Amino acid sequence: MAPAIPKQNLKCDGCRQQMSDNQILEIEAGRSERHYWNDLWRYRELFYFLAWRDILVRYKQTSLGIAWALIRPLLTMIVFTIIFSKLARLPSGNIPYPLLVLAAMLPWQFFASAIAESGNSLIGNANMISKVYFPRMVIPVSSVIVSFVDFLISGVIILAMMLWYGFSPDWRLLAIMPLMVLVFATALGIGFWISALTVKYRDFRYISPFMVQLGLYVSPVGFSSDIVPEQWRLLYSLNPMVGIIDGFRWALLAGESPLYWPSLLISIILTLFLLISGTMYFRKTERRFADII
């Protein structure tokens, strides 16, 4: 299978080479590079290729192929619905319980798999890191992209379920775009941290799956965050996924699930903090990756 390759940037390729013809690169010990962001832009196609590789590889020699992206959330949704709705009898308001679960399940599974994949991405590509130069950020970013593609594919499920229940979303659905950006940024920020830390401290290979596993129970995935008592709500929102999941529910379920605004605000602030500090830590440790990986 050949990748779908647009022909229009033939011209651009030429000018890129010309540009670099007379470029002088100067590297000095201990000084951070000035060309980094330019380089990241120059290697933009590598994001695509690495993500493409991971997606291709993931479903090679599987008979169901990409359908796995649908099966996993579907099965989890069924199990969660049975446990939380039928057995634990948690309330869901006017919303069918499967929809309530799905609206949270999809962003959560994206977040969880993005953390798991990007956390291991650097050591998984150790060989490339020790043999070729490219901006290292490409690696965790493209593994988050891979999880994002799965996320988009599994979006089909919620559309199908809405049709099934005859549930129509309203104008709030527009908020889904910025929310996707937000959850992407959260995953990326944590991904930068964990991937860079894992290079040096392999302990994070054990810490991060554990955190993700625990996170599933402390985040409002199988239940609505309305069941959290009011006085604990703010504290509960310190989990950045709380605001994001509530946001997704609010946007997808036509406001049937009310949004607790402070928690979304906290999520945004936490995400910005994680993204900026993650980038800084990654950039700082990145130059030594090849030596210690």
Next chain:
Amino acid sequence: MSSAINVQNLGKKYILSHLQQERYTALRDVLANGAKFWKNKLLNRGASASDPAHEEFWALKELDFDIQQGDRVGIIGRNGAGKSTLLKILSRITEPTTGKFKIKGRVASLLEVGTGFHPELTGRENIFLNGAILGMGKAEILRKFDEIVAFAEIEKFLDTPVKRYSSGMYVRLAFAVAAHLEPEILIVDEVLAVGDAQFQKKCLGKMNEVGEQGRTILFVSHNMAMLSNLCRHGIVLDAGRLTFQGPISDAILNYYQSSGEKNNLGWEHESANAALVSSELIGLGQALEVTIHDQLVIRMKYRIKQAIAGKCVPNFHFFAPDGTVAFVSNADNVGSLPPGDYIVECKIPGNLLNEGAYFVGLAITTYYDTGSFEVDFFDRNALTFNVIDPMDYRSNRYGYGGPMPGLLRPKLAWNIEKVSQ
């Protein structure tokens, strides 16, 4: 010409830890060390300057050099001399600890064949992936796709996962992708040592082609024939320091001289019959050079230790740096000699050997009257010299300045006669 690579005071330090088994730090060590640090500080035990668990190791130190644009430079050195570290720094995989360097133009480095190849992906998919990793754009890969496939000779297996490839096919494909990069500076580590002879030749041809297009090449190899074929200049590294920079044949010579000594110690230099006393080259200029037109005398002093029923025949072996034998010469008219010290001289006429470095192996072989023989000693790298071409009218170059192939370049009797109008 301007410089493509300029290196100033470059150094790279690694910290070796002796106690830990793992190369990476575990969190507990950081916590434990942190605790120790504070304990020391509180108890005022003084600075922990000499930590026995951690030792500094300079893989490269105080490196200064300059590489001209379009030059082809070979980097020579023993294992652990810092060659790979230097290439890694220049290709920006790792950061120098001290100093700085400037690079002009797009760099492609090939430190390993097939970096980033994924075994599950097909040949076609891997071409795109590997190309992108090495810094090619989609359009560029598409443009060269057919050329790459043809060069690798894998047309039939283009859609087979690479994990089912033979190792030869794998290497061919990997090199083909890398060979079609078009960087201004190409950095190549010992990657051509793989593949069969025919493919090696093809790779070398491709590298030559790249070099002739005026691109700068930095090449690490232990194969001296390849180096002297491909490169114009050489850099010799020893224990992280630059010990020589100059024309490639001089560099190869320098490398062998500095590392050859050790070799010689191991050789047996005598038998019951004969022993090597000393040897020298006469007619060499500075830096062990002789011009291609001048003669050279090899003189060996040896001892015959006992009267034997045979002839002790001195013989000299001439080697190219890659170990190829140029020729072997036996001494003339040797009879049975009584015990004692002897000096044998052998004249190598001018206009016999080609330009380049040569090694002389000194030997004495005893030929018995019964027809059997016995090697008394053989010092393989006893002497070295370098033949240089002054490029004057006597060289019959007619203005050609490139290398002339071959180990020998004798002046032969030519005759041109006019046979018709």
